[in-house]
Amino acid sequence: MQKEFYKTYPVFITHESHNKHIYSFTTDSDIVYTVVFTRANYLFKEECTACHEVHEISFVPNGDKSRFDQSIRHTIIDLMQIFIDKHECPVLYVCDSLDLRAECRSRLFKKWFETSRLKSGFKYDFKNLVFDDFSMKVEIISRESDQNFNDYFQQLEVFG
Protein backbone atom coordinates (compact mmCIF):
# COMPACT_ATOMS: atom_id res chain seq x y z
CA MET A 1 0.00 0.00 0.00
CA GLN A 2 1.30 3.41 -0.91
CA LYS A 3 1.99 5.61 2.11
CA GLU A 4 -0.05 8.78 2.21
CA PHE A 5 2.01 11.93 2.01
CA TYR A 6 1.18 14.00 5.09
CA LYS A 7 1.03 17.68 4.35
CA THR A 8 -0.79 20.45 6.16
CA TYR A 9 -1.47 24.04 5.15
CA PRO A 10 -0.41 27.03 7.27
CA VAL A 11 -3.32 27.97 9.54
CA PHE A 12 -3.98 31.43 10.94
CA ILE A 13 -6.25 32.51 13.75
CA THR A 14 -8.50 35.20 12.32
CA HIS A 15 -10.92 35.80 15.20
CA GLU A 16 -10.92 34.89 18.88
CA SER A 17 -13.51 35.61 21.58
CA HIS A 18 -14.86 33.82 24.64
CA ASN A 19 -17.37 31.83 22.60
CA LYS A 20 -15.88 31.72 19.14
CA HIS A 21 -12.46 30.81 17.69
CA ILE A 22 -12.03 31.15 13.95
CA TYR A 23 -9.12 29.86 11.88
CA SER A 24 -8.42 30.17 8.18
CA PHE A 25 -6.11 28.50 5.69
CA THR A 26 -5.59 28.64 1.95
CA THR A 27 -5.15 25.51 -0.17
CA ASP A 28 -2.85 25.06 -3.16
CA SER A 29 -5.93 25.66 -5.32
CA ASP A 30 -6.43 29.08 -3.66
CA ILE A 31 -9.53 27.93 -1.81
CA VAL A 32 -9.82 29.57 1.61
CA TYR A 33 -11.16 27.30 4.33
CA THR A 34 -12.70 28.74 7.48
CA VAL A 35 -12.78 26.54 10.57
CA VAL A 36 -14.98 27.69 13.45
CA PHE A 37 -15.01 26.41 17.04
CA THR A 38 -17.95 27.57 19.17
CA ARG A 39 -19.17 26.56 22.61
CA ALA A 40 -21.80 23.85 22.30
CA ASN A 41 -23.75 24.81 25.42
CA TYR A 42 -27.05 24.72 23.57
CA LEU A 43 -26.88 20.93 23.42
CA PHE A 44 -26.31 20.23 27.12
CA LYS A 45 -28.11 20.56 30.41
CA GLU A 46 -27.10 23.78 32.14
CA GLU A 47 -26.08 21.98 35.33
CA CYS A 48 -23.40 19.97 33.52
CA THR A 49 -20.30 22.03 34.29
CA ALA A 50 -17.98 19.69 32.39
CA CYS A 51 -20.09 20.28 29.28
CA HIS A 52 -19.52 24.04 29.36
CA GLU A 53 -16.12 23.55 27.78
CA VAL A 54 -17.26 21.34 24.90
CA HIS A 55 -16.72 23.12 21.58
CA GLU A 56 -18.38 22.45 18.26
CA ILE A 57 -16.36 22.48 15.05
CA SER A 58 -17.72 23.67 11.70
CA PHE A 59 -15.82 24.34 8.51
CA VAL A 60 -16.54 25.61 4.99
CA PRO A 61 -14.59 26.49 1.86
CA ASN A 62 -15.22 29.88 0.33
CA GLY A 63 -17.53 29.67 -2.67
CA ASP A 64 -18.49 26.31 -4.14
CA LYS A 65 -15.02 25.48 -5.34
CA SER A 66 -14.30 22.59 -2.97
CA ARG A 67 -12.24 19.82 -4.50
CA PHE A 68 -10.61 16.64 -3.21
CA ASP A 69 -7.37 17.41 -1.40
CA GLN A 70 -5.98 15.16 1.34
CA SER A 71 -4.15 18.08 2.90
CA ILE A 72 -7.46 19.74 3.85
CA ARG A 73 -8.28 16.75 6.04
CA HIS A 74 -4.78 16.68 7.52
CA THR A 75 -4.91 20.37 8.28
CA ILE A 76 -8.31 20.27 9.99
CA ILE A 77 -7.39 17.16 11.99
CA ASP A 78 -4.12 18.74 13.18
CA LEU A 79 -5.92 21.98 14.01
CA MET A 80 -8.49 20.05 16.01
CA GLN A 81 -5.72 18.35 17.97
CA ILE A 82 -4.06 21.70 18.70
CA PHE A 83 -7.41 23.15 19.79
CA ILE A 84 -8.23 20.22 22.09
CA ASP A 85 -4.79 20.42 23.70
CA LYS A 86 -4.73 24.20 24.06
CA HIS A 87 -8.22 24.55 25.49
CA GLU A 88 -8.28 21.16 27.24
CA CYS A 89 -11.75 20.50 25.90
CA PRO A 90 -13.59 17.94 23.81
CA VAL A 91 -14.64 18.82 20.28
CA LEU A 92 -18.03 17.90 18.95
CA TYR A 93 -19.42 17.74 15.43
CA VAL A 94 -23.12 17.95 14.64
CA CYS A 95 -24.82 16.85 11.43
CA ASP A 96 -28.53 17.50 11.15
CA SER A 97 -31.21 16.56 8.66
CA LEU A 98 -31.76 20.16 7.58
CA ASP A 99 -28.36 20.12 5.94
CA LEU A 100 -28.60 18.01 2.78
CA ARG A 101 -24.90 17.24 3.04
CA ALA A 102 -25.15 16.07 6.63
CA GLU A 103 -24.92 12.32 6.16
CA CYS A 104 -22.08 12.67 3.70
CA ARG A 105 -20.13 14.97 5.99
CA SER A 106 -20.82 12.81 8.97
CA ARG A 107 -19.33 9.76 7.29
CA LEU A 108 -16.44 11.89 6.19
CA PHE A 109 -15.75 13.09 9.72
CA LYS A 110 -15.84 9.56 11.14
CA LYS A 111 -13.50 8.34 8.42
CA TRP A 112 -11.17 11.25 9.08
CA PHE A 113 -10.92 10.26 12.72
CA GLU A 114 -10.43 6.56 12.08
CA THR A 115 -7.65 7.08 9.60
CA SER A 116 -5.91 9.93 11.36
CA ARG A 117 -3.21 10.41 13.93
CA LEU A 118 -5.99 11.43 16.33
CA LYS A 119 -6.92 7.78 16.70
CA SER A 120 -3.99 7.36 19.04
CA GLY A 121 -4.51 9.16 22.35
CA PHE A 122 -8.06 10.26 21.61
CA LYS A 123 -11.54 8.83 22.00
CA TYR A 124 -14.43 9.06 19.55
CA ASP A 125 -18.12 8.30 19.96
CA PHE A 126 -21.40 9.32 18.37
CA LYS A 127 -25.15 9.11 18.78
CA ASN A 128 -27.97 9.49 16.27
CA LEU A 129 -30.83 11.44 17.80
CA VAL A 130 -34.15 10.98 16.03
CA PHE A 131 -36.96 13.39 16.85
CA ASP A 132 -40.47 13.36 15.38
CA ASP A 133 -39.58 16.02 12.84
CA PHE A 134 -35.83 16.02 12.68
CA SER A 135 -32.70 13.94 13.16
CA MET A 136 -29.16 14.81 14.10
CA LYS A 137 -25.90 12.99 14.62
CA VAL A 138 -23.65 14.16 17.44
CA GLU A 139 -19.99 13.08 17.35
CA ILE A 140 -17.47 13.80 20.09
CA ILE A 141 -13.68 13.56 20.12
CA SER A 142 -11.68 14.02 23.28
CA ARG A 143 -8.43 13.09 24.94
CA GLU A 144 -8.26 9.52 26.20
CA SER A 145 -7.60 10.94 29.65
CA ASP A 146 -10.93 12.83 29.70
CA GLN A 147 -12.72 11.43 32.76
CA ASN A 148 -16.03 13.00 31.71
CA PHE A 149 -16.13 11.44 28.27
CA ASN A 150 -18.87 8.92 29.05
CA ASP A 151 -21.05 11.61 30.64
CA TYR A 152 -21.38 13.95 27.69
CA PHE A 153 -24.09 12.01 25.88
CA GLN A 154 -26.02 11.49 29.11
CA GLN A 155 -25.94 15.23 29.68
CA LEU A 156 -27.52 16.16 26.36
CA GLU A 157 -30.48 18.41 27.08
CA VAL A 158 -32.81 16.30 24.96
CA PHE A 159 -32.74 13.64 27.69
CA GLY A 160 -34.42 16.04 30.10
Add this chain to the structure above:
Amino acid sequence: MENKKEKTIKVNGPVPERIRKALEEKRDFMNKVQSGEIIFEIKNAKRVL
Protein backbone atom coordinates in the same frame (compact mmCIF):
# COMPACT_ATOMS: atom_id res chain seq x y z
CA MET B 1 -18.76 -3.70 14.48
CA GLU B 2 -20.86 -0.86 15.84
CA ASN B 3 -24.33 -1.66 16.98
CA LYS B 4 -26.37 0.87 15.02
CA LYS B 5 -29.44 0.30 17.20
CA GLU B 6 -27.55 1.29 20.36
CA LYS B 7 -26.25 4.39 18.66
CA THR B 8 -29.68 5.57 17.56
CA ILE B 9 -31.91 7.15 20.17
CA LYS B 10 -35.54 7.96 19.49
CA VAL B 11 -36.55 11.14 21.26
CA ASN B 12 -40.29 11.66 21.61
CA GLY B 13 -41.57 15.00 20.38
CA PRO B 14 -40.10 17.69 18.15
CA VAL B 15 -36.53 18.95 18.45
CA PRO B 16 -36.30 21.54 21.28
CA GLU B 17 -36.61 25.10 20.02
CA ARG B 18 -33.29 26.12 21.64
CA ILE B 19 -31.43 23.47 19.62
CA ARG B 20 -33.23 24.19 16.36
CA LYS B 21 -32.56 27.92 16.73
CA ALA B 22 -28.85 27.37 17.48
CA LEU B 23 -28.44 25.06 14.48
CA GLU B 24 -30.17 27.55 12.20
CA GLU B 25 -27.97 30.39 13.45
CA LYS B 26 -24.86 28.27 12.89
CA ARG B 27 -25.94 27.37 9.36
CA ASP B 28 -26.75 30.98 8.58
CA PHE B 29 -23.33 32.11 9.80
CA MET B 30 -21.45 29.40 7.88
CA ASN B 31 -23.43 30.18 4.71
CA LYS B 32 -22.41 33.83 5.02
CA VAL B 33 -18.78 32.80 5.40
CA GLN B 34 -19.00 30.47 2.41
CA SER B 35 -20.67 33.09 0.22
CA GLY B 36 -18.09 35.73 1.15
CA GLU B 37 -20.62 37.92 2.95
CA ILE B 38 -18.44 37.53 6.05
CA ILE B 39 -14.69 37.55 5.49
CA PHE B 40 -11.89 36.88 7.96
CA GLU B 41 -8.62 38.52 7.04
CA ILE B 42 -5.60 36.18 7.01
CA LYS B 43 -3.12 38.97 6.37
CA ASN B 44 -1.39 39.95 9.62
CA ALA B 45 -3.13 37.10 11.48
CA LYS B 46 -1.09 34.91 13.82
CA ARG B 47 -0.05 31.55 12.45
CA VAL B 48 -0.91 28.57 14.67
CA LEU B 49 -0.11 25.59 12.43
